[in-house]
Amino acid sequence: MSEINQQELNELTRRYHQLLVSQQTLILSTATTNGFPNSSYAPFVRDQTGYFYVYVSELAEHTVNLLNNPCASILLIRPESESRNLFVRERAVLNCRVKEIKRDSEIYMQQIAALQEKFGNVVSVLATLPDFHLFALHPESGRYIAGFGQAFTIDVNNDNLHQ
Numbered sequence: 001m002s003e004i005n006q007q008e009l010n011e012l013t014r015r016y017h018q019l020l021v022s023q024q025t026l027i028l029s030t031a032t033t034n035g036f037p038n039s040s041y042a043p044f045v046r047d048q049t050g051y052f053y054v055y056v057s058e059l060a061e062h063t064v065n066l067l068n069n070p071c072a073s074i075l076l077i078r079p080e081s082e083s084r085n086l087f088v089r090e091r092a093v094l095n096c097r098v099k100e101i102k103r104d105s106e107i108y109m110q111q112i113a114a115l116q117e118k119f120g121n122v123v124s125v126l127a128t129l130p131d132f133h134l135f136a137l138h139p140e141s142g143r144y145i146a147g148f149g150q151a152f153t154i155d156v157n158n159d160n161l162h163q
Helices: 006-024 061-068 105-119 122-126
Strands: 027-029 036-045 051-058 071-077 093-099 132-147 149-157 160-163
Touching: 006 132, 006 149, 006 160, 027 051, 027 105, 036 051, 036 061, 036 105, 051 061, 051 105, 051 122, 061 093, 061 105, 061 132, 071 132, 071 149, 105 122, 105 132, 105 149
Parallel strands: none
Antiparallel strands: 027 036, 027 071, 051 132, 071 093, 093 132, 132 149, 149 160
């Protein structure tokens, strides 16, 4: 990959931020206790600290995996219908530490409210079900791919890109 100037990097950072805000769901990769990968998806909200929050049921394998292994990878990817070349769909991959948020915490109440604001009353129904868990996914590292030869490291502390 050739060196790019700061203006180009700023534009790519803007595109990365736009990808994040354009998505309502993320692809969630977890691992079973015996190491088998599992891919799924979940609706999410993201807070001002950069944490992603998912509210998922124990009936889903990914929830059991998250309860047993506090690591996950998430993928946010431009839809096929909006991509010019399917070999290089714009995407961000973030490796995350995962923490379950307890129901009696202030963060739980805040994020359930954020989920309800984004996704509607279905969240208040789900919140009454005992098998649903709220997880915070804290990005520790990541890559943003904008196209052929355009892969950048995501500085998860400030949401900027680096070559």
